[in-house]
Amino acid sequence: MIFLSASEINKAVSRAEVNLAMEEAMLVFEKGDFIMPDRMHIHRGMDTFLLMPCMGKSVIATKLVSIFPGNRSMGLPSLTGLIILNSATTGEPIALMNGAEVTALRTGAVGSVGVKYLALPETDSIGLIGTGVQGRSLIFSSLAQREFRRVTLFDSDPAKASALCEELRITHKQLSCKVVTTPEECVVGSGVVITATTAPSPVLPDDPELLKGKCFVGVGAFRPDMREFPDSLLELADQIYVDTPFAAEECGDLIDPIKKGIIKKEHIFTLGKLVDKSVSLTVSKTRVYKTTGMALFDLTAAELVFNNATQAGMGVTLTL
Numbered sequence: 001m002i003f004l005s006a007s008e009i010n011k012a013v014s015r016a017e018v019n020l021a022m023e024e025a026m027l028v029f030e031k032g033d034f035i036m037p038d039r040m041h042i043h044r045g046m047d048t049f050l051l052m053p054c055m056g057k058s059v060i061a062t063k064l065v066s067i068f069p070g071n072r073s074m075g076l077p078s079l080t081g082l083i084i085l086n087s088a089t090t091g092e093p094i095a096l097m098n099g100a101e102v103t104a105l106r107t108g109a110v111g112s113v114g115v116k117y118l119a120l121p122e123t124d125s126i127g128l129i130g131t132g133v134q135g136r137s138l139i140f141s142s143l144a145q146r147e148f149r150r151v152t153l154f155d156s157d158p159a160k161a162s163a164l165c166e167e168l169r170i171t172h173k174q175l176s177c178k179v180v181t182t183p184e185e186c187v188v189g190s191g192v193v194i195t196a197t198t199a200p201s202p203v204l205p206d207d208p209e210l211l212k213g214k215c216f217v218g219v220g221a222f223r224p225d226m227r228e229f230p231d232s233l234l235e236l237a238d239q240i241y242v243d244t245p246f247a248a249e250e251c252g253d254l255i256d257p258i259k260k261g262i263i264k265k266e267h268i269f270t271l272g273k274l275v276d277k278s279v280s281l282t283v284s285k286t287r288v289y290k291t292t293g294m295a296l297f298d299l300t301a302a303e304l305v306f307n308n309a310t311q312a313g314m315g316v317t318l319t320l
Contacts, residue, residue: 001093002315004305006101012309015109015144018301022109023116025300026272029244033057036295038246046070046198048223050081054295059306060086061299063099067222069198077133078198079103083302095306096318099298100133106301107293108137110243111194111217112145114289117274118241118281119192119215125150127190129183129203129228130220131157131164135196138219139164142194143172150176154186184210195228196220206230213285218253222292227252229288231262236286239279240268243291250292 004012028034035055042049047070052063065081072078081099086092115126126148128135132155139151151168155161158179165177180186184205187193197203197220204211211233218228234240234257248254248268257263271289273279281287309315 001318001320002095002309003318004095004097004309004315006098008309008314009098009101009105009305012305012312012314013105015105015141017304018105018109019112019141019145021300021304022106022297023113023275025297026113026243026270026275028300029294029296030270030272030276030278034296034299039295043223052295052298054299055088056296056299056303058088059094059299059303060088060091061295061302062086063103063295063298065099065103079133083298085302085306093320095302095315097302097305102298102301102305103293104133104137105141106297107134107219107291108141109301110291110293110297111138111219111289112141113275114217114241114271114291115142115192115215116145117271118287118289119146120285123191123215124148125152125190126192126194127152127154127186128194128196129154129186130196131155131161132196134219135194136164138194138196138217139168142192148175150178150189152186152189153177153179154181154183187211187214191215192217194219197228198226199228200225201227202230203228204230204233206232208232208236211286212236215287215289217289217291219291221251221253223250224252224255227256229253229290231257231260233286233288234263236284237288238267238282238284239287241271241274241287241289242268243271243297244294245270246294247290247292251290253290
């Protein structure tokens with residue numbers, strides 16, 4: 001069995017590879033060629049612990065992840081965890097890896113597939129509300145998915161947004177990067193808007209005139225008591241796309257509007273159905289994609305990391 005650290009994981013794979021792997025995982029989900037029990041949630045206040053297993057053809061992946069939002073006040077990451085890979089043939093453990101890094105990579109990639117399929121062809125600007133680890137990953141994965149000319153960043157901590165902006169200016173010199181002081185400014189300046197927060201109430205302006213004609217990707221709200229999207233956004237969209245059908249039962253962004261009758265479940269589609277062409281986009285230019293993640297994504301990303309790493313002779317050997 002080998003152990004792979006965060007730095008080794010990033011050396012083993014490119015964002016373009018992970019983007020493609022997540023698109024393929026969506027097709028696997030539509031075919032049902034895997035075994036994935038419901039993930040187990042343990043909540044204590046705003047703190048969450050998740051157990052996420054999944055069995056594929058070659059490997060079994062189990063992710064143990066904690067999300068403690070209060071860690072930010074102590075200068076610690078809010079998300080930490082591990083992924084264990086076992087052989088699907090013998091059941092033997094074959095790898096242990098940094099779960100937070102794999103989560104960030106696959107979350108960014110899952111969101112970027114939505115950008116690929118839902119953003120209008122002429123869109124050349126992207127905005128991010130929430131510039132933490134997951135938000136950062138989403139921006140870099142989206143930039144690996146298609147070309148943008150402008151990026152606009154907002155965070156309740158302006159220093160974090162400024163740090164990401166400086167990083168982007170170094171890695172993507174063709175980009176014009178701007179930090180703004182309100183979410184409204186971020187929406188106005190962007191054709192694609194990504195939200196990556198754990199907010200209990202919508203972070204986007206509840207103004208249909210500002211929201212219409214844009215593509216929105218929400219990744220932060222993963223519990224019933226979290227919301228990033230306002231009702232007016234969901235009223236504008238005649239299709240809602242999700243990474244998994246469980247999203248409609250797990251996150252406030254969809255639970256609340258369904259209860260209010262703002263959206264109907266029959267108007268919610270998995271993005272995989274758009275990828276495999278069993279569903280087509282309507283003429284509406286306001287497009288909404290909500291992701292909550294699933295263990296199949298972790299398995300697919302971790303298997304890619306493991307295969308690339310072993311081919312390159314990476315990782316520290318562990319003996320049980």
